[in-house]
Amino acid sequence: MNHTPMTVRGAEKLREELEYLKTVLRPQIIEAIAEAREHGDLKENAEYHAAREQQGFCEGRIQEIEGKLANAQVIDVTKMASNGRIIFGSTVTLLKTETEEEVVYRIVGDDEADIKQNLISINSPIARALIGKEVDDVAVVKTPGGEVEYEILDVQYL
Incomplete structure (x- = not known):
């Protein structure tokens, strides 16, 4: 597997973004999905679909960052x-x-x-x-x- 060179600051920025996505954004999205569900019919529920789409982007970015950090060769x-x-x-x-x-x-x-x-x-x-x-x-x-x-x-x- 090829390691990607990354500076210490670059790795820190990715870790900060990952922490934000996992501890702030992910819980907000889960809450938004739960609230939207309470509004009834999910087929016609734009808030629900928007929240689910945002969840997909968030989870995709989490996986992308985890992959980058796993393959990073951090050079100080x-x-x-x-x-x-x-x-x-x-x-x-x-x-x-x-x-x-x-x-x-x-x-x-x-x-x-x-x-x-x-x-x-x-x-x-x-x-x-x-x-x-x-x-x-x-x-x-x-x-x-x-x-x-x-x-x-x-x-x-x-």
């Missing part, structure tokens, strides 16, 4: 030997050489990736170009618009 980058190389979980400050624009990215697992929060997937072209590099190296990323060069300014294990 703060405990890694900081040899200056870019690895999974690193926070990297880059200079886009063409525009002199500075960007900061953290390399995370697929489920954690969120470009709005500068979290990029380990499987993204930019992360693949960065892995193994160190400060002052240049990474060349192939994009649909051509090659983009980044100079690595800083590597942190936060």
Whole structure:
């Protein structure tokens, strides 16, 4: 079975969501189903059907998260030997050489990736170009618009 790399924070967020689904949302849905049942005929009961549908989504998400956590290889980058190389979980400050624009990215697992929060997937072209590099190296990323060069300014294990 393939293990999926995940940061400590990514695993915590999934566990928090799982706890919420099991202890808050699931009981609310069960209560909503019970209340809707009291309204009589279930065939015509929109509240009942909506609650049952919500229950299906909730239970599906619980199974999905439990599966992800079971297959997760949680990597704590703060405990890694900081040899200056870019690895999974690193926070990297880059200079886009063409525009002199500075960007900061953290390399995370697929489920954690969120470009709005500068979290990029380990499987993204930019992360693949960065892995193994160190400060002052240049990474060349192939994009649909051509090659983009980044100079690595800083590597942190936060």
